Amino acid sequence: MRELSLHLLDIAENSIAAGAKNITMSIEENSSTDLLKLKVIDDGRGMDQDTVKKVIDPFVTSRTTRKVGLGIPLLKEAAEACNGSLDLSSELGKGTALVVTFQNSHIDRMPLGDIPTTFLNLLVSNPFVHWIFIYRINDKEFFFDDEEIKTTLGDVPLTEPEILKVVREIIDTGISEVRTKNN
Amino acid sequence: MATIKSLEDLKRAREEALKKRELKASSGTVQVIVGMGTCGIAAGARDTMKAILETIEKDSINGVLVTQTGCVGVCEKEPIVQVILGENPKVSYGKVTPEIARLIVKEHVVNGKIVEKNVIQL
Numbered sequence: 001m002r003e004l005s006l007h008l009l010d011i012a013e014n015s016i017a018a019g020a021k022n023i024t025m026s027i028e029e030n031s032s033t034d035l036l037k038l039k040v041i042d043d044g045r046g047m048d049q050d051t052v053k054k055v056i057d058p059f060v061t062s063r064t065t066r067k068v069g070l071g072i073p074l075l076k077e078a079a080e081a082c083n084g085s086l087d088l089s090s091e092l093g094k095g096t097a098l099v100v101t102f103q104n105s106h107i108d109r110m111p112l113g114d115i116p117t118t119f120l121n122l123l124v125s126n127p128f129v130h131w132i133f134i135y136r137i138n139d140k141e142f143f144f145d146d147e148e149i150k151t152t153l154g155d156v157p158l159t160e161p162e163i164l165k166v167v168r169e170i171i172d173t174g175i176s177e178v179r180t181k182n183n
Numbered sequence: 184m185a186t187i188k189s190l191e192d193l194k195r196a197r198e199e200a201l202k203k204r205e206l207k208a209s210s211g212t213v214q215v216i217v218g219m220g221t222c223g224i225a226a227g228a229r230d231t232m233k234a235i236l237e238t239i240e241k242d243s244i245n246g247v248l249v250t251q252t253g254c255v256g257v258c259e260k261e262p263i264v265q266v267i268l269g270e271n272p273k274v275s276y277g278k279v280t281p282e283i284a285r286l287i288v289k290e291h292v293v294n295g296k297i298v299e300k301n302v303i304q305l
Contacts (some may be wrong), residue, residue: 010224017253028240092243117233124236125217125251152193159249160200164240166192 001074003113005037010071011040011098012122015130018044018096025122026134027115029104036084036104036112043095052090075100116154116171119144123167124158135175137182156161203245213247213292218263220254226261227280234281238288247292260303261293266291277303 001007008025015023020042028037047055055072076086083103090096102109119133125169133144149158149167158167215221217232232249237249255263260277264287267273274297276287283301290296 006224006229009219009229010221013219013221013224013253023214062289110250114229114233120236121219121229121232121251124247125219125232127250148190149193152190156197156200156204157248159236159239159243159247160204160245161240161243162196162199162203163193164236165197166189168240170189 002110004036004110004117005113005118007071007075007078007110008040009118009122011075014042014071014092015040015042015096016126018042018046020044020095020129022130022132023122024132024134025119026136027112028134028136029138031104031138034104036102036109038099038100041095041097046092046094046096047090048092056086056088072098078102078108078110082109099146109156116168116175117135119171119175120168123171127158133171135178137178140181142178144171144174200245203243212269214267215247215249215288215292216265216267217249217251218253218255218261218265219251220258220261222254222258223261223263226258226278228262230281231262231264231284232280234284235288238285240277242289244288244293247288255305257305259302263303268292268295275303275305276301 021042024041026039079086079100084101087099131146135142228285262279264279290298
């Protein structure tokens with residue numbers, strides 16, 4: 001995957017698969033510390049410590065009972081190549097928090113890519129998850145909580161064209177405002 | 184985030200969508216499912232889904248539910264899109280580029296005509 005926003009989409013799929021009802025995804029760029037921090041926090045079923053280790057480093061442990069993908073190890077490698085790190089903490093029955101940092105200006109740092117599409121796809125195709133998306137550059141922030149939108153919509157799905165247009169515009173505008181205000 | 188103005192817009196959009204859905208209610212529901220496992224995403228599923236949503240928005244296609252699923256076990260055929268039209272059996276498509284996705288929406292979802300050349304058997 002060539003975009004961090006694709007990795008975020010992939011990580012969120014783990015949260016969905018873990019039965020999360022609430023998922024918060026945030027992207028924070030800070031120019032004074034030169035850090036890019038990505039977080040995905042969920043209240044899914046969580047993992048025990050053995051599983052956490054295996055998910056991070058699937059080739060090292062001997063456990064073979066669970067099938068795990070390569071999404072997290074690949075992201076960890078990408079972060080470490082940019083003086084960053086990946087931290088995965090999880091508790092059974094409580095949820096999982098994944099935090100990845102990168103040296104923002106590092107030459108090998110993957111581009112963020114199409115963030116609005118990642119947000120919109122997750123929101124629209126997982127209507128039973130309560131989503132919070134945050135995109136922050138320094139002190140400018142786009143904070144998106146889908147609760148108000150879902151209350152307003154009631155039983156009308158997000159995939160109706162009229163609704164898609166409004167929601168897509170809220171996300172597109174929010175993200176581009178954070179970007180322009182920082183230039 | 185959601186300003187007063189956008190909430191007003193949303194309410195208006197909801198009313199509009201409701202009216203159109205009533206008109207369409209008799210033709211049954213359509214469900215479009217996009218495979219979003221790591222394999223799907225790596226193969227381009229995000230842009231496939233983007234193309235589906237854009238087509239729904241641009242062509243004002245009401246009454247379609249777009250959802251996602253994880254890996255369905257045929258990673259080499261990703262991105263995979265499945266269409267369920269009313270009571271009909273599920274039709275699966277493989278290697279669905281954004282271009283093919285637009286075609287599937289226009290032909291299958293809107294006109295009920297299966298895009299045979301991209302159908303796969305799961």
